[in-house]
Amino acid sequence: GRTGHKVRLFSLGGQATLEQDDTREQSLAIIHRAIDLGVNYIDTARRYGDGVSETWIGHVMKERRKEVFLASKTRDRSFDGSMRSLEASLKALQTDHLDLWQHHNVMTDDDLARIFADDGAIRALERAREQKLVRFVGITGHYDPHVLRRGIERYPFDTVLVALNAADRHRASFIEHLLPAAGGKGPGIIGMEGP
Numbered sequence: 001g002r003t004g005h006k007v008r009l010f011s012l013g014g015q016a017t018l019e020q021d022d023t024r025e026q027s028l029a030i031i032h033r034a035i036d037l038g039v040n041y042i043d044t045a046r047r048y049g050d051g052v053s054e055t056w057i058g059h060v061m062k063e064r065r066k067e068v069f070l071a072s073k074t075r076d077r078s079f080d081g082s083m084r085s086l087e088a089s090l091k092a093l094q095t096d097h098l099d100l101w102q103h104h105n106v107m108t109d110d111d112l113a114r115i116f117a118d119d120g121a122i123r124a125l126e127r128a129r130e131q132k133l134v135r136f137v138g139i140t141g142h143y144d145p146h147v148l149r150r151g152i153e154r155y156p157f158d159t160v161l162v163a164l165n166a167a168d169r170h171r172a173s174f175i176e177h178l179l180p181a182a183g184g185k186g187p188g189i190i191g192m193e194g195p
Helices: 024-036 048-067 079-093 109-115 121-130 145-154 179-185
Strands: 041-043 069-074 098-103 134-141 159-163 188-192
Touching: 024 048, 041 188, 048 069, 048 079, 069 079, 069 121, 079 098, 079 121, 098 121, 098 159, 109 121, 109 145, 121 134, 134 145, 134 188, 145 159, 145 179, 159 179, 179 188
Parallel strands: 041 069, 069 098, 098 134, 134 159, 159 188
Antiparallel strands: none
């Protein structure tokens, strides 16, 4: 996609063990091991463990930030709330910028309306990119491919993170309904496990 970053086959997501507050040593070992094995994309979110995931990843980023493309997300749909979320993310992740900041789990047309409102989160993503707090902006979801498609048709996101799994074609297929549109628009396509 437009980021130009060559992601290896596997990346590291910040959920499961990494979002539990009693797993510090285990989480740090997982993150270090992933990077040692060549993982060069780490994706987390402010909501994962209410900031715990970003905190554990941040402990490693203070030493190894240059080795990975670092992504996080905002679930807040407003400008002000998203900017507060970004400030907290940067502090927890112990970095001065994100490579990718994304709208988290966009599920409905109401989510899109709120994101694109005059005081919506899209303005926060744009402001953060202008201020070089983030390099790229994206949209994510694992609920409705049609909503995400409308999002990428409305705005030139740099990436779209979508649910992909063996059962995809049996329920609201992202492969059929989103990937063809995303491929034509040029965003990087990031696949995650599905619901």
